[in-house]
Amino acid sequence: MADGEQTIEKIRERFGDAVVGQGSYRDQHWVELKAEKLVEVCTWLRDDPAMNFDYLIDATAVHWPERDLAFEMVYHLCSYARNDVLRIKVALADGQAVPTLSGLWKAADWNERETFDMFGIRFDGHPDLRRILMHDEYTDYPLRKEFPLYRG
Amino acid sequence: MEQTFNRHPDNPDIVTINMGPSHPATHGVLQLVLQLDGERVVSCVPHLGYLHRGMEKIAENRSYLQFIPYTDRMDYLSPLAANVGFALAVEELLGVKVPPRCEVSRVICCELARLGSHQLWLGTHALDLGAATVFFHTFKDREWHYDLIEDLCGARLTTSFARIGGMRHDMEADWLGRLREFVDAMPKRIDEYEALLTGNTIWLQRTQGVGKIGPEDAIAYGMTGPVLRAAGVEHDVRKTRPYSGYENYEFEIPSGTEGDIYDRYLVRMEEMRQSVRILDQALRNLPDGPYHIDDPKIYLPPKARVLQGMEELIHQFMVVTEGFDCPAGEVYHSTEVPKGELGFYIVSTGGVSPYRLRIRSPSFNNVATLPHLVEGGLIADVIANIASLDPVMGEVDR
Numbered sequence: 001m002a003d004g005e006q007t008i009e010k011i012r013e014r015f016g017d018a019v020v021g022q023g024s025y026r027d028q029h030w031v032e033l034k035a036e037k038l039v040e041v042c043t044w045l046r047d048d049p050a051m052n053f054d055y056l057i058d059a060t061a062v063h064w065p066e067r068d069l070a071f072e073m074v075y076h077l078c079s080y081a082r083n084d085v086l087r088i089k090v091a092l093a094d095g096q097a098v099p100t101l102s103g104l105w106k107a108a109d110w111n112e113r114e115t116f117d118m119f120g121i122r123f124d125g126h127p128d129l130r131r132i133l134m135h136d137e138y139t140d141y142p143l144r145k146e147f148p149l150y151r152g
Numbered sequence: 153m154e155q156t157f158n159r160h161p162d163n164p165d166i167v168t169i170n171m172g173p174s175h176p177a178t179h180g181v182l183q184l185v186l187q188l189d190g191e192r193v194v195s196c197v198p199h200l201g202y203l204h205r206g207m208e209k210i211a212e213n214r215s216y217l218q219f220i221p222y223t224d225r226m227d228y229l230s231p232l233a234a235n236v237g238f239a240l241a242v243e244e245l246l247g248v249k250v251p252p253r254c255e256v257s258r259v260i261c262c263e264l265a266r267l268g269s270h271q272l273w274l275g276t277h278a279l280d281l282g283a284a285t286v287f288f289h290t291f292k293d294r295e296w297h298y299d300l301i302e303d304l305c306g307a308r309l310t311t312s313f314a315r316i317g318g319m320r321h322d323m324e325a326d327w328l329g330r331l332r333e334f335v336d337a338m339p340k341r342i343d344e345y346e347a348l349l350t351g352n353t354i355w356l357q358r359t360q361g362v363g364k365i366g367p368e369d370a371i372a373y374g375m376t377g378p379v380l381r382a383a384g385v386e387h388d389v390r391k392t393r394p395y396s397g398y399e400n401y402e403f404e405i406p407s408g409t410e411g412d413i414y415d416r417y418l419v420r421m422e423e424m425r426q427s428v429r430i431l432d433q434a435l436r437n438l439p440d441g442p443y444h445i446d447d448p449k450i451y452l453p454p455k456a457r458v459l460q461g462m463e464e465l466i467h468q469f470m471v472v473t474e475g476f477d478c479p480a481g482e483v484y485h486s487t488e489v490p491k492g493e494l495g496f497y498i499v500s501t502g503g504v505s506p507y508r509l510r511i512r513s514p515s516f517n518n519v520a521t522l523p524h525l526v527e528g529g530l531i532a533d534v535i536a537n538i539a540s541l542d543p544v545m546g547e548v549d550r
Contacts, residue, residue: 057495106372133204142206147209149209
């Protein structure tokens with residue numbers, strides 16, 4: 001199954017300027033969006049009957065310290081009705097906030113808290129952006145690449 | 153009256169109490185801070201992380217093979233299923249397809265794990281609500297189940313039985329015979345569990361109409377597994393995105409209508425029966441042939457060949473000490489484990505370790521619904537709700 005391919009075509013038709021890039025591996029397709037367009041596109045993806053992405057599987061991040069935009073948010077969306085999965089990416093500079101999706105999917109609440117906890121990425125408009133796995137007094141962001149794997 | 157501790161500054165009727173992280177009914181190290189107005193729960197704030205071991209970080213420094221033991225320690229009540237889920241994700245990244253005997257072996261592992269996990273859930277759930285007898289029934293059978301797992305892979309909980317491209321070793325005829333006895337005995341045993349609870353007035357009163365969640369909310373929270381299906385959403389990864397040949401088995405996906413604790417109970421009871429059904433088919437249709445791929449760069453070559461051939465010796469040495477190179481790319485692969493959708497998102501830039509491994513655990517999203525389920529209800533129902541979600545903190549915290 002070519003996951004997400006037709007959806008990306010439709011996003012391009014409708015929000016051409018929101019799309020930064022796209023790609024695929026093993027027939028799983030991803031689309032990269034501009035941070036400021038994320039909520040607009042996701043709202044459409046959730047509410048348009050032909051899209052119907054009602055389920056946010058996961059939201060997380062990847063740290064690419066050698067890139068200019070060092071962080072990448074990665075969202076996996078699923079439409080139960082159409083059995084389709086779409087991967088959305090948003091590139092961010094260090095310190096740049098990204099709008100929250102917790103208003104669209106309640107699942108984003110805890111996923112974004114975990115991403116904040118592990119990477120230090122801030123989510124604009126999040127109702128309760130606190131650490132979730134680490135304790136509140138903790139100051140590091142363990143999944144950043146500069147965080148050592150061993151403390152010798 | 154003397155001012156007592158933990159009263160709300162503006163409303164002295166509201167008391168804050170702390171439940172867990174060490175509490176027998178939180179099923180692990182889950183902490184809930186509850187605000188109570190008498191018996192009513194005004195607010196519930198879960199605190200996680202007591203079992204956080206940084207598995208996603210650890211994975212960045214391990215070969216794919218070395219990460220398999222960590223998957224045992226996520227949902228430690230069904231490690232066989234997590235082993236298989238991880239192996240499948242890495243195989244997707246590699247573009248490797250395992251032989252039929254391996255696929256059926258994996259289905260046996262996954263369904264055995266489901267049975268054991270649901271037996272534990274049922275026993276402890278009933279015990280939490282005061283029905284101690286059920287616990288003895290399910291734990292007696294679970295002991296049998298664990299004896300089988302121990303005979304299969306030498307460990308009861310830390311199974312590490314799947315390998316990238318195969319299984320650790322074959323399922324032998326003798327063991328399959330003992331599994332057959334277990335599978336044949338289970339339907340009657342499940343009837344016995346049900347006879348204790350399904351029509352039991354106390355059980356009905358404690359579970360019916362309690363902890364309700366509707367299909368829209370369940371989907372929005374990202375609930376998966378039996379708790380989602382109890383809310384009326386018939387979604388199961390085994391059906392929608394079959395893996396390991398699940399499309400070749402006849403089984404049904406039970407679902408509920410009310411989305412309450414009782415429906416979650418009924419769904420899991422039926423799932424146990426369906427697991428038995430799948431196990432029966434798997435045992436009848438287990439094909440002969442290899443149980444792993446024939447690629448010594450990924451799957452360890454047979455010991456006999458290692459002792460005689462230089463080439464095989466080198467392969468074994470490389471797989472064990474360094475691991476194997478994966479192509480650059482990224483995949484998301486999910487499986488239906490007893491708690492719901494367990495997904496692995498692997499980002500590889502080439503090399504022997506993942507650049508990033510994200511574990512999407514079902515219990516994490518399921519526990520996130522707790523405030524929704526318990527707020528406005530009674531404090532006694534908090535325990536019933538936790539048990540009905542069947543969370544495993546090893547998987548929530550990772």
